[in-house]
Amino acid sequence: MRNPKTDGMITINRNGQMIAVNVDAANLVSYIMNQCKHIPDNVGVAFRLAQRHSLPGADELFSARFDSLFGSGDFKGAALIA
Secondary structure, eight states, X not given: OEETTTTEEEEEOTTSOEEEEOOOHHHHHHHHHHHOTXXXXXXXXXXXXXXXXXXXXXXXXXXXXXXHHHHTTOXXXXXXXX
């Protein structure tokens, strides 16, 4: 169920516990990149999340990916990043 006060989510698990979940969008990308080493390709996951949902925190990744694609002659791929 959506929590209208925090724009988060409230759930009740099978044990009857109520759990409130909120995501800090401003820090999600950097958290995944720096703290979630257990996720395979955590930097790629963070990059795709930032790209799909316009999240902050991946500016350096966008620049590096753009420069790499542009430098290798993949202008179409670089245009998709930009």
